[in-house]
Amino acid sequence: MSRKNTRRGRKNKQTVNTSNTEYDTNNTDCNSDNTEQLPHNPEMGDVSAFTFGDPEPVLDGHFNDYAGVFLDHNGEYYQPPVSLQGLARLLRANAYHGPILEFKTNVVMRGFEGSEVLKRRVMYAAATDYNVFLNCYFQRIRNGFGETVDVRHLPAINMRKLKEPGRYGMLNRRGQLIKFRLGEVVHIKNYDVNQTIYGVPWYLGAIQSMLLNEDATLFRRKYYLNGAHVGxxxxxxxxxxxxxxxxxxxxxxxxxxxxxxxxxxxxxxxxxxxxxxxxxxVGDFSTKDELEKIKNISRDDIIAAHRQPAALAAVLPSGNSNFGDISKVDPIYEKNEIIPIREQLETINDWLPEWGRVSFSSPLLES
CATH class of the missing domain: 3.30.1120 (Arylsulfatase, C-terminal domain)
Structure with missing residues (x-):
């Protein structure tokens, strides 16, 4: 390809920035209806036809394809690699994703032993943020001697890493940035291989299944309200x-x-x-169990992404099968999934005085 054609191709390529993710719209025309006008025949009148059936992904673009994070247009803070508002909306997309994360938070907080510096309600909010965003933030309140005497929770959805090393800011409702002093904020996150500024949830691979489960539910509801026919x-x-x-x-x-x-x-x-x-x-609804299959498959994907046993996800066993003794499943789930999360949250003790440190106990594993 010549250099002239290459420049022309770049000029015709457009990108749309939505929720901090770039989507390629080079070959997509959202306003076109793909209508093809057939040859006119005066005796038959005007006849038109259109084509359909092409794959239409829910998220048109490379949702997980990013190379690190970038400074905001004002150059003050780094934008998260994934829309935090989008992750928050996903909590209500279906009947499994949000409740599973809430259940995980409750299990994490089981056996929490707080202190006068870090209260239970603060750790509960931080654990919720960590399970949803894989990021949680604490604000240290220090006395005149530099000792931490109180810890407050900062909502992860509004927190941003500033350009200056070790500094953070919080966006208010007006979009204004409230900056914190150096060392005032403690950021706990998981490790992401693409960048080291923010944590990124591992369940992103199940987003399509989460939205597919929602779409299947909405389709069934519309089908029911439409008089039990597709059209x-x-x-x-x-x-x-x-x-x-x-x-x-x-x-x-x-x-x-x-x-x-x-x-x-x-x-x-x-x-x-x-x-x-x-x-x-218009629509083929000959197989009455098709929606049920879609919901079951997408449900299994969601549960697998969260690494939660089906017995603890309020899923009924199919047919004459069963999940066995649930009392044996719970300790294994706590050992393999919950304890690593607790260990991450306990790193807050590195910034707390010895008399104000917190801990988690595991009665099921100790018995």
């Missing part, structure tokens, strides 16, 4: 239908829509032929 085309080629007849049929069809509106329609066309009126279904 159809009322096709007529009869020359005996006048304009008034067509309006009457349209009004009757509109009146039959909605939940509980199951109505029969009588239609008489003088000298009509057999196929003057046809009902053509």
């Amino acid at each position: 159809y085309i009322f096709y007529s080629s009869s020359a005996g239908l006048s304009g008034d007849d067509q309006k009457s049929i349209k009004q009757a069809i509109k009146g039959s829509r909605g939940l509980g509106n199951f109505r029969n329609m009588f239609l008489h066309i003088p000298n009509g032929r057999e196929k003057d009126i046809q009902i053509l279904p």
Whole structure:
């Protein structure tokens, strides 16, 4: 390719920055309807057709494809590699993701032993942030001697790492940046291989399944509210239908829509032929268990992404199977998944006086 063509290709390529993630819109035209106008025939009237069926990803772009983080346009702080607001909205996308994270937080806080410096409610909020964002922040309140006498929680969704090493800021509702002093904020995060500024959740690989589960639920709800049908085309080629007849049929069809509106329609066309009126279904809903399969598969993906046993995720066993003794599953889950999270949170003790340190106990493993 010549240098001239390369420059032209770069000029035609557009990127849209949405939720701190770049999406390539080079080959996507959101305003086009893919409609193809067929050759005009005066005897048949205007006929048009359109193509459909191309793959349409929920998140059009490389959601996880980033190389580190970058300074904001004002040059004061680093933007998170993933939209924190988007991660917060995902908590309510389906019936599993949010409750699993809440359950994990409750298990983490089981056996927490606080102190006068770090209260239980502060650690609970920090543990919630850590499970959702893999980031949590504490504000140290120090006395005149530099000793930490109180610890407060800072919401991770609003926290940003400043350009200056070791300094952090918090965005208020107006988008204004509140800067903290050096050493005032303690940031606990996981390690990300692409950058070392923020932590990144490992469950990002299950985002498609989370949204697919939501889409399946919304489709079933719309299907139910639409009178238990996907939709159809009322096709007529009869020359005996006048304009008034067509309006009457349209009004009757509109009146039959909605939940509980199951109505029969009588239609008489003088000298009509057999196929003057046809009902053509639009969607294929022949397999009644299709939505159930989608929800089950996406549910399994979500549970697997959180590494939580199905017995602890309020999932009913299928058929005549069972999950065995749940009392044996809980200690293994706590040992493999919960204790590493507690150990991360306990690193706050490095900034606390000896008399104000916190700890976690594990009664199930100690017994």
